[in-house]
Amino acid sequence: MSNPKVGFISLGCPKALVDSEQILTRLRSEGYLVSPNYQESDLVVVNTCGFIDAAVEESLDSIGEALAENGKVIVTGCLGARQDEILARHPQVLKITGAHATDEVVDAVHEHLPPAHNPFTSLIPPQGIKLTPQHYAYLKISEGCNHRCSFCIIPSMRGDLVSRPVDDVLQEAEKLAEAGVKELLVVSQDTSAYGLDLRYQSRRWRGREVSSRFYDLAAALGELGIWVRMHYVYPYPHVDEVVSLMAEGKVLPYLDIPFQHADSRILKLMKRPAAAENNLQRIKTWREICPDMTIRSTFIVGFPGETEQEFESLLEFLSEAQMDRVGCFAYSPVKGAAANQFADPVPEQLKQERLERFMAHQAQISADRLQKRVGKTEMVLVDEVVEEGAVARSKADAPEIDGQVFIDGATHLRVGDFVEVELEEADEHDLWARCTSA
Numbered sequence: 001m002s003n004p005k006v007g008f009i010s011l012g013c014p015k016a017l018v019d020s021e022q023i024l025t026r027l028r029s030e031g032y033l034v035s036p037n038y039q040e041s042d043l044v045v046v047n048t049c050g051f052i053d054a055a056v057e058e059s060l061d062s063i064g065e066a067l068a069e070n071g072k073v074i075v076t077g078c079l080g081a082r083q084d085e086i087l088a089r090h091p092q093v094l095k096i097t098g099a100h101a102t103d104e105v106v107d108a109v110h111e112h113l114p115p116a117h118n119p120f121t122s123l124i125p126p127q128g129i130k131l132t133p134q135h136y137a138y139l140k141i142s143e144g145c146n147h148r149c150s151f152c153i154i155p156s157m158r159g160d161l162v163s164r165p166v167d168d169v170l171q172e173a174e175k176l177a178e179a180g181v182k183e184l185l186v187v188s189q190d191t192s193a194y195g196l197d198l199r200y201q202s203r204r205w206r207g208r209e210v211s212s213r214f215y216d217l218a219a220a221l222g223e224l225g226i227w228v229r230m231h232y233v234y235p236y237p238h239v240d241e242v243v244s245l246m247a248e249g250k251v252l253p254y255l256d257i258p259f260q261h262a263d264s265r266i267l268k269l270m271k272r273p274a275a276a277e278n279n280l281q282r283i284k285t286w287r288e289i290c291p292d293m294t295i296r297s298t299f300i301v302g303f304p305g306e307t308e309q310e311f312e313s314l315l316e317f318l319s320e321a322q323m324d325r326v327g328c329f330a331y332s333p334v335k336g337a338a339a340n341q342f343a344d345p346v347p348e349q350l351k352q353e354r355l356e357r358f359m360a361h362q363a364q365i366s367a368d369r370l371q372k373r374v375g376k377t378e379m380v381l382v383d384e385v386v387e388e389g390a391v392a393r394s395k396a397d398a399p400e401i402d403g404q405v406f407i408d409g410a411t412h413l414r415v416g417d418f419v420e421v422e423l424e425e426a427d428e429h430d431l432w433a434r435c436t437s438a
């Protein structure tokens, strides 16, 4: 009997990608094969995203395409929380689950496509199936979120914070490092809140007790001797301790910290975590502790009620904060979000104008900061080798979202190599360099 084949479409953020990896790992361990096209698949799983309306549409279209091309479709992921909407458009789907529902998805696959027992195909790698390149991997440390930001519906889809036990996370990280992963990207909805729901319970790892606190987890990951990059951190005072680990070279001097706005009234309306913190002061403190730190953030302009003065205070914040990498969205209402009911929505054209002003303002700051690195020697990690040379990333660049370092002519390098380079040129986003090591 041949092994049943499952097609898989993974949409959405890195947290959803990790869910996909977990489902695929389970399916592969049970002898299912993963097929790259609809025709050869016996069934298709679509892991959806429901973050903004465009993502909802993309998810619904993908379900429709999978139904048209294959016919047997199981839906999982964030959009699964909105069953009625999916069923209204696609009543033929076999099963709908919410996000982070590996057991339910696997049960549904069993029901509609029973596994064929084959002991050889259960020999999967110990680190599980990964959808990222071999040299980096996302490490999801918790699921859900205790905050209730007024523009976001993630807690209604993914529930409250549920942290993974610290030994479980560290064992996974160890397996990944042993399998050749060179960079771990720590993800969650709120990384700085890690362990709160576990009351910071300790577990044994490498013969000692490790607490499930953000700092202790970061310090333990730092022992693995590979790059560890922190995403989705909020500006709480206890983050200072983790910045000290960055200064000591234990984890990468990089913080992905979604501020979303700078004005205190808007932050309160947004119900942002740590809205009462003085973020400029926090950034100043972090830079005192770790002068080489890269800060990446995202912002929303045109939030309901945002005045011209409040928007300008955001631009001033950018000038003061001097962040390296910044993304920005014009506010768009998400079905079910509290902010949809707020007074004084900003007209669409004004939102777009503010978005453009914001991006132009920050582009200059980002370009100036990159320019200051020209002439320095830095360690980079090779992502790709092409005909013209190698494409790498520095400590300041997360994959997919930040810039790249191009090393012309360095075709002798291999993906996953760490190499020392001298930075020679910069534009507003990327760098060009030459190898200084052999």
Ligand code: SF4
Pocket (backbone or CB within 6 Å): 145, 146, 147, 148, 149, 152, 153, 154, 155, 189, 190, 273
């Ligand atoms: S912190 Fe706010 S934006 Fe982030 S997932 Fe939680 S509720 Fe949503």
